[in-house]
Amino acid sequence: MxxxxxxxxxxxxxxxxxxxxxxxxxxxxxxxxxxxxxxxxxxxxxxxxxxxxxxxxxxxxxxxxxxxxxxxxxxxxxxxxxxxxxxxSALSGRLRVTAPVSWGQRVLARRVPEFLKTHPEIEFDLQLADRITDIAFERFDIALRWSTTAPAPELVCTPVAQVRWVMVASPEYLHTHGQPRGPGALSEHACLAYWRDAQDAAWTLTQGRRVQKVKVPNRYHVDNPEAVTEAAMAGLGIALVPTYVCQGALDDGRLLPVLPQWTPRTRFGTEITAVTTPERLRVARNRSFIRFLQQDEAA
The missing domain is CATH 1.10.10.10 (Winged helix-like DNA-binding domain superfamily/Winged helix DNA-binding domain)
Structure with a gap:
């Protein structure tokens, strides 16, 4: 039976x-x-x-x-x-989303038009900001955040995109200064990082089970990965940035990978997560948008 x-x-x-x-x-x-x-x-x-x-x-x-x-x-x-x-039935209503500036500009802004074409009755309100928003107080449906941002216990977190970090430099810089022989040699190079905190002055690199932390010299402190990438293309040093910012420059040769056999580990993590309240997650348009983001390839 x-x-x-x-x-x-x-x-x-x-x-x-x-x-x-x-x-x-x-x-x-x-x-x-x-x-x-x-x-x-x-x-x-x-x-x-x-x-x-x-x-x-x-x-x-x-x-x-x-x-x-x-x-x-x-x-x-x-x-x-x-x-x-x-x-x-067609999804409708206003969807309010906040996201980190660089990822929002490079990845999310490219995807939102596709979602809106599929659901023409949805109104989309997007705010790009690197600060941590109070989504309930500011009435956001979804906050897209780096995975290492600890949410309040009453919030629901769903991974929606992978983020890969790489070290890159211009051909001119590497021709003049050479490729680092290993992680320890980074201390002898000019290094450029997505800088927000004193802990960003040290880079953590992994290779299998090996973990190496290197304090790197950094004479250009900036909290925007776009600016870091521009500085690397100008030959100022070795940059540590997410691939969604530098992939185009890697593809056309303006930047080259540095120590590609080592994987950087940053305090921003390797995922973007969708953070929302249980009540907002029950709204069909919000769930639909989260599923839509999960369908994308790794950023």
Whole structure:
């Protein structure tokens, strides 16, 4: 016998209330119907889910385990139905989003028009800022943030894009100063970093299980990776920047990779996450936009 939603509802109702009568009243059916559906479910799973006596009903160990999965199954069915309903009706309303400046300019701004063409009835309000916004107070639906930004416990975080960091320099700089022989040699070079804090004066590089931290000289302090990339192309030194900023220059040879066998580890992390409240996540247009961002290739 196939397991039905009605069986699951009856089972979970009794599991929550430990009462057939209360479950029957909540579902608007007779007690015999609830008992029959629970018995059918027990036959279907091949296990006794309740221990029954004349006075009480309690979950068996098998029933406790199955209740967890039954609840997930009902939730998944509900989510699926809501998404199908959203497909049948056009998404609409205002969507307010905030994002880091550089990633917003280089990646997000390229993707938003595609989303708006797909959903012409949505109004999009985008604010690019590197500060951490209070999304509830400032009435944002979604804040796109670096993955290392610790959110408040009541917020929901969903990874939406990968970010890869690289070290690069101009051909002219490397021709004059040479490629570093290893991470330690970076201390002998002019280095350029996306600078916001004193800890950015040291670079952490990994290679497999090897981790090496190097204090690098930095005579150009700037909190914008676009400016760092421009300085590298001008031959001022070796830059540590995300690939979404420098990929074009790498492709056409204006910049060359430095120590490509080593992976930089920055305090900004390797992901952009969508941060929102549980209430805003239940809004179809917000969920749709988050899923849309997840479909993109690594940034």
């Amino acid at each position: 196939p397991i039905t939603r009605e069986m699951l509802k009856a089972f979970l109702g009794v599991a929550d209330t430990l009462s057939v009568s209360a479950t029957a009243k909540a579902l608007g059916v007779g007690k015999s119907i609830v008992s029959k559906r629970v018995a059918q479910l027990e036959d279907a799973v091949g296990a006794t889910l309740f221990a029954r006596s004349t006075r009480r009903v309690v979950l068996t160990p098998a029933g406790e385990i199955y209740a967890v999965h039954a609840r997930r199954a009902l939730d998944a069915l509900g989510d699926g139905e809501e998404e199908v309903r959203a497909l049948r």
